[in-house]
Amino acid sequence: MRRFPFYTSISAALLLAACATAPEAADTGPPPETVIAQALADSNPYDAEAMLSELLARNSLTAEQRVQALYHRGSLRRQAADNRLGAIEDFEALLKIAPDHALAANARTELDYVRTDVEQIKVSMNRFLTLAQWFDGTWTLGGHEEAVARYRSSGLPPTPEQVETLVAAGYICEAGESDVRLHEFGEDRDDLTGLEWCADLTR
Numbered sequence: 001m002r003r004f005p006f007y008t009s010i011s012a013a014l015l016l017a018a019c020a021t022a023p024e025a026a027d028t029g030p031p032p033e034t035v036i037a038q039a040l041a042d043s044n045p046y047d048a049e050a051m052l053s054e055l056l057a058r059n060s061l062t063a064e065q066r067v068q069a070l071y072h073r074g075s076l077r078r079q080a081a082d083n084r085l086g087a088i089e090d091f092e093a094l095l096k097i098a099p100d101h102a103l104a105a106n107a108r109t110e111l112d113y114v115r116t117d118v119e120q121i122k123v124s125m126n127r128f129l130t131l132a133q134w135f136d137g138t139w140t141l142g143g144h145e146e147a148v149a150r151y152r153s154s155g156l157p158p159t160p161e162q163v164e165t166l167v168a169a170g171y172i173c174e175a176g177e178s179d180v181r182l183h184e185f186g187e188d189r190d191d192l193t194g195l196e197w198c199a200d201l202t203r
Contacts, residue, residue, distance in 0.1 A: 032065040045080035046169040070094040071103045078114045083142035087114045155184035173198040
């Protein structure tokens with residue numbers, strides 16, 4: 001019978017032990033507390049939500065850091081960042097992780113509010129709607145990609161308020177050429193001048 005040298009067996013054993021105990025790659029980026037503070041100070045709610053989402057993708061967060069990030073993203077989504085269904089997911093995730101946390105009571109209150117919002121929005125969408133009305137409901141629920149795709153394919157211009165929202169959210173950009181049009185049909189408005197749908201959507 002062929003015998004392998006003793007040192008070969010030892011080397012293999014050491015290699016297996018090293019693989020089994022090798023630490024996971026550390027997450028990079030600013031400390032979670034810094035990211036949360038920056039997000040809360042950001043005047044653009046969509047940028048703030050993106051910062052918190054990137055933070056929540058880290059595997060190295062402690063339970064406390066994850067609870068803090070979930071709460072603040074849920075609050076953003078319930079209000080200025082227009083993602084009510086996402087807010088429900090965040091508050092439910094927080095309460096599952098830490099039902100007795102100091103923020104749990106606030107999370108339950110906000111969760112009640114946002115569930116009511118969602119019910120009302122869904123009821124309001126069960127009727128004949130204009131494209132602008134459908135967009136508002138879909139956008140507020142959190143279907144941003146779907147809402148933008150339908151506007152783009154329609155060739156119609158968003159309302160002035162929707163244009164402001166879509167610029168802030170990164171879906172409408174300044175046009176590189178003066179003759180570029182955001183829309184094919186409808187009136188030419190001053191607020192549409194020099195704008196186009198972003199080629200590389202950021203959300």
